[in-house]
Amino acid sequence: MSLDRYGVLKGRVLDHRREPDDDTPHYQILIDGDGSARAAVNVLSSGQESDPKMSELLYVAVEDFQHPILADLEKLKDGYTELDRKPGGLALDYIRGSLFDRTDLRALPAHEPGEDNDLADVLDHYVTRAQANNGSRIYAFGEPWSAEKEADKIFRFKPGRGIHNIHMNQGNAGRFKGDNGVWQDGALLFHFPAADRWVAIFLAFQSQKWHTDDRTGGALPDVPQARPGGQPAEGEPDQRLRIVGALVNAVGASPEDESVTLINTTTESVDLAGWAIADRDQHQVSLPARTLAAGETIRIPLIPPVALGNHGGTITLLDAVGLKVDGVAYTAADATEEGRTVVF
Structure with missing residues (x-):
C-alpha cells in the first residue's frame, strides 16, 4: 500500500497558525495557489511512544538547497500538481533522492517556552519570511485531501482543502505501515527569488526506519537499522x-x-x-x-x-x-x- 495520492502544492504564504499541544499538534499554513488551501505540518508524533522524547520529530533545514529538481519545480503553476511516484521526476524520496545527509536530522520538541528552541520556531522563521515577500513561493509535498463541504477548520475559507503527510512516508511500522511507499516523501521547500535562494525542510518520525524496500517502502527485515537521524547501527553500512x-x-x-x-x-x-x-x-x-x-x-x-x-x-x-x-x-x-x- 501507499498514500492514496501524492503531489506538491505551490503558492504564496498568506497566514500561519500554531496548534495547541495535544496528541498530534500541527503547524498550519494558509497557502494561496489556485485558491486557498491549508498545509498541515506534523510537529509531534502520535504520542504512543513510551518515552515522550521519542514523540519529537526529526528535522533538518537546508539553508542553501541545491538539487536538479529545482529548475522544473520553479516552472510549475501555482496550485496542486499530482506527481508520478518514480525516479527522475519531481517526486521526493529521502533515501533514494540524495536530498540531504540523514545524520543531519535532529529531534526538536513541538513547543517550548522561549525563542528558537522548538520545531514551530524553526517553521516560523521561514514561513514568516515567505509571508512577508509576495514574490516568494512555498512548495508543500505530501498527500492532498479533497474539497470539503464545510469551511476549513483553521482558516475558515470555503470549501476546506489542503495537503498533509508532509514528512517521510516510508519505513513505518504498526498502524502507519499502510502509508509506506517509495518516491512519495513529504517536505517543505521555500523559494526566495530576490535572494536567488532555496530552503528545504525535511521531517521524519523517530520510529521510522532508514533502509526500506525499493518496491514497497517497508523496512527491510534482517538489516541493522538506525533511526533516520542516528549514526549507523552496529552492522549497518558505514557511510565513510x-x-x-x-x-x-x-x-x-x-x-x-x-x-x-x-x-x-x-x-x-x-x-x-x-x-x-x-x-x-x-x-x-x-x-x-x-x-x-x-x-x-x-x-x-x-x-x-x-x-x-x-x-x-x-x-x-x-x-x-x-x-x-x-x-x-x-x-x-x-x-x-x-x-x-x-x-x-
Whole structure:
C-alpha cells in the first residue's frame, strides 16, 4: 500500500497558525495557489511512544538547497500538481533522492517556552519570511485531501482543502505501515527569488526506519537499522566510503566517458565485489571486484544505460546487498564546463 495520492502544492504564504499541544499538534499554513488551501505540518508524533522524547520529530533545514529538481519545480503553476511516484521526476524520496545527509536530522520538541528552541520556531522563521515577500513561493509535498463541504477548520475559507503527510512516508511500522511507499516523501521547500535562494525542510518520525524496500517502502527485515537521524547501527553500512567527485560533462560527443570517483576514508580495506553506482533513473553499474585499501581512491567509468545528465542528477553508492552507503546531487550549473570534475 501507499498514500492514496501524492503531489506538491505551490503558492504564496498568506497566514500561519500554531496548534495547541495535544496528541498530534500541527503547524498550519494558509497557502494561496489556485485558491486557498491549508498545509498541515506534523510537529509531534502520535504520542504512543513510551518515552515522550521519542514523540519529537526529526528535522533538518537546508539553508542553501541545491538539487536538479529545482529548475522544473520553479516552472510549475501555482496550485496542486499530482506527481508520478518514480525516479527522475519531481517526486521526493529521502533515501533514494540524495536530498540531504540523514545524520543531519535532529529531534526538536513541538513547543517550548522561549525563542528558537522548538520545531514551530524553526517553521516560523521561514514561513514568516515567505509571508512577508509576495514574490516568494512555498512548495508543500505530501498527500492532498479533497474539497470539503464545510469551511476549513483553521482558516475558515470555503470549501476546506489542503495537503498533509508532509514528512517521510516510508519505513513505518504498526498502524502507519499502510502509508509506506517509495518516491512519495513529504517536505517543505521555500523559494526566495530576490535572494536567488532555496530552503528545504525535511521531517521524519523517530520510529521510522532508514533502509526500506525499493518496491514497497517497508523496512527491510534482517538489516541493522538506525533511526533516520542516528549514526549507523552496529552492522549497518558505514557511510565513510564516499563519493568525492564525478566527471559529468566529459569532452566530446555523447555518449561521453563519464566517471565517478570514490574514496575509502576508513582505516580498513573494503571489498567492492557486488557494489554498484546508480544514477538519477536508478540505472546501475557494478564496481570492479577488487579491494579498496584504506585511504585509496578509485575512478569508476560509467557504462550505458547509466548516465549523468548535463541538466543535473544524482549519484548513489550501493553496497553488496543493495543498501545505500552514500549519495550526492549536482545541478545543471555544475555540469556547464566540459571536462571539469564536480567535487562533492
